Amino acid sequence: MIGTLQCVVLDCHYPAGLAQFYAALLGGEVDRPDPRWSLDEDWSTVHLPDGRVLGFQRAEDYRPPIWPDPAHPQQLHLDVEVEDYAAAEAAAVALGAEVRARHDRWGVLTDPAGHPFCLVPRHCA
Structure with a gap:
């Protein structure tokens, strides 16, 4: 095992609004202070x-999916x-991942099929 799932992140136009939607749908607390993330627009x-976390990230050119249109x-x-x-x-690269970007506190890799995922250090503040 290389790591543990920290959260699932959905791209969107308006993160705060989508967080409110999912909190109403699933329960939970929106934007609870957590040293793993900076909260902003x-x-x-x-x-x-149940302890799981959903993240919502602004994507300026976000195009919503149209099921099942590829x-x-x-x-x-x-x-x-x-x-x-x-x-x-x-270890992830040895499994077939590709490094796409490194940032100050985390990195973006892609799986062998091209899906992005982030590696985030546990003590990232």
């Missing part, structure tokens, strides 16, 4: 009653929390 969260595919990614970023990245 581009990022919102819902901490669900020209407008589903859009979400996984955040995977890891203890040691460098070791986790190396």
Whole structure:
């Protein structure tokens, strides 16, 4: 095992509004302070009653999916929390992932089919 699922992140135009929708649908607390994320107009969260977290990320050119039209595919990614970023990245690459971007506190990789996922250090503040 390389890491644990930190949250599922959905791209959207208006993160706070979508977070409110999912909190009403599933229960939970919108934008509860959490050292893993910075909350702002581009990022919102819902901490669900069972402990899972949904994240909502602003995407300026967001195009909503049209089920089941492949020209407008589903859009979400996984955040995977890891203890040691460098070791986790190396292990994921060995499994077939490709590094797409590195940021100050996290990195974006793609799985062998091209789906993006993020590696996020556990103690990322």
